[in-house]
Amino acid sequence: MQPTVEAAIDVLTQPLALPCGAVLPGRIGKSAMSEQLGDRVNAPTPALNTLYGRWGSGGGGLLITGNVMVDRRHLGEPKNVVVDDDRHLTQLRAWATAAQAGGTPTWVQINHPGRQALRIAGTHPVAPSPIRPKVPGAPTPKQLTDAEIHAIVERFATTAAVVKEAGFHGVQIHGAHGYLVSQFLSPRANERTDAWGGDATKRMRFVVEVMKAIRARVGAAYPVGIKLNSADFQRGGFTEEESMDVVAALTAEGLDLLEVSGGTYESPAMTTGDTRAESTKQREAYFLDYAEKVRAITPVPLMVTGGFRSPAGMRDAITSGATDVVGLGRPFALDAAVPRTVAGGGTAPDMGGRKTSAKQLDAALELYFHTRQIQRIGGGHEPTASEPMPITAAHMLLDNGWAALRRKRGG
Numbered sequence: 001m002q003p004t005v006e007a008a009i010d011v012l013t014q015p016l017a018l019p020c021g022a023v024l025p026g027r028i029g030k031s032a033m034s035e036q037l038g039d040r041v042n043a044p045t046p047a048l049n050t051l052y053g054r055w056g057s058g059g060g061g062l063l064i065t066g067n068v069m070v071d072r073r074h075l076g077e078p079k080n081v082v083v084d085d086d087r088h089l090t091q092l093r094a095w096a097t098a099a100q101a102g103g104t105p106t107w108v109q110i111n112h113p114g115r116q117a118l119r120i121a122g123t124h125p126v127a128p129s130p131i132r133p134k135v136p137g138a139p140t141p142k143q144l145t146d147a148e149i150h151a152i153v154e155r156f157a158t159t160a161a162v163v164k165e166a167g168f169h170g171v172q173i174h175g176a177h178g179y180l181v182s183q184f185l186s187p188r189a190n191e192r193t194d195a196w197g198g199d200a201t202k203r204m205r206f207v208v209e210v211m212k213a214i215r216a217r218v219g220a221a222y223p224v225g226i227k228l229n230s231a232d233f234q235r236g237g238f239t240e241e242e243s244m245d246v247v248a249a250l251t252a253e254g255l256d257l258l259e260v261s262g263g264t265y266e267s268p269a270m271t272t273g274d275t276r277a278e279s280t281k282q283r284e285a286y287f288l289d290y291a292e293k294v295r296a297i298t299p300v301p302l303m304v305t306g307g308f309r310s311p312a313g314m315r316d317a318i319t320s321g322a323t324d325v326v327g328l329g330r331p332f333a334l335d336a337a338v339p340r341t342v343a344g345g346g347t348a349p350d351m352g353g354r355k356t357s358a359k360q361l362d363a364a365l366e367l368y369f370h371t372r373q374i375q376r377i378g379g380g381h382e383p384t385a386s387e388p389m390p391i392t393a394a395h396m397l398l399d400n401g402w403a404a405l406r407r408k409r410g411g
């Protein structure tokens, strides 16, 4: 029997128009994964060009880079790329060109780590309030002044303007996973009583100001997205209701794509889902229930990230209207052309399950294993999906020392 015209059209390869007028050529997006491939002065290296050249020709609809920092004094991970002025414009242009040569638009995820920062000589982590994150080894951050907060808002705008000048097709604000934007939103991290905290409306002022400042610099026709937590999954943290209010406020400021994630590095739901929730056990992707609710309050296109692996799960999520874009992280580290694999009926690879008896060690190994694969692709090699866990652990210790065991952050 001949397939009908409808059946022959694959939802995963359908274009998606964004509010700003830009069009994504397909529905599988690579979500941000910190590559740690900046050089000594935090400029992009040629390995990023190789990596994104591979990812960009893999048949996807969107690539979002690993988090790029807006201030070189505050890094999330070693070897982050930093864009706080145009000093690295030449390397950024080469990166954008390599990534987009195959026709896949590439957006840069921009971030300030706040209290989830690496210790760097001469600087101290900053945050809305001096509350130590419950991550081993993290110091109590310094509380930001009003003037410092305004300066960081401007930094996000400057970074976005340079990213645009370099030729990238969009930017994404990192508003998830317990970094600075998410710290302002959370009552557990933000106990301010001034104009930046005190109630939910004041706690969301920072992200709204960041959005406005970026939009003012890049113009109405340039894609600006955000990765936002559906919730922090912590008692007293940022709730689902508050998250909906943030979405409504950002919709009014011209948001183009809402990527839904969840969790913080105190409670890392981004790579596991809310393991207590029945819906996570029943559904392949972690944050679909929230996505369905947020649909009712915003016309902004959605990208749901976390847990998608099967072609049927991805197609169902799109045809049911639960999401517009399927976000994939770890599968891209194992198969650089995973959108093509999925469109051809294959399952996205998943190498979860490096389980030891220690939860923190498992989280660190999970991130480190995938970072290693990303760096292999950047070095012109194929990923080594079968690498045994003790080998990953040995490399992690050799590269990072014992400090890596105490640091379970990776994006």
Ligand SMILES: Cc1cc2nc3c(=O)[nH]c(=O)nc-3n(C[C@H](O)[C@H](O)[C@H](O)COP(=O)(O)O)c2cc1C
Pocket (backbone or CB within 6 Å): 031, 032, 033, 034, 065, 066, 067, 109, 174, 176, 177, 227, 261, 270, 271, 305, 306, 307, 308, 327, 328, 329, 330, 331, 366, 367, 368, 370, 371, 410, 411
């Ligand atoms: C090695 C690694 C690095 C990551 N870096 C970031 C990052 O820089 N920014 C971010 O928003 N999420 C980051 N994440 C989270 C992913 O974007 C994604 O939300 C998560 O892996 C769940 O999706 P998945 O189940 O398809 O992997 C990272 C994940 C991994 C494994």
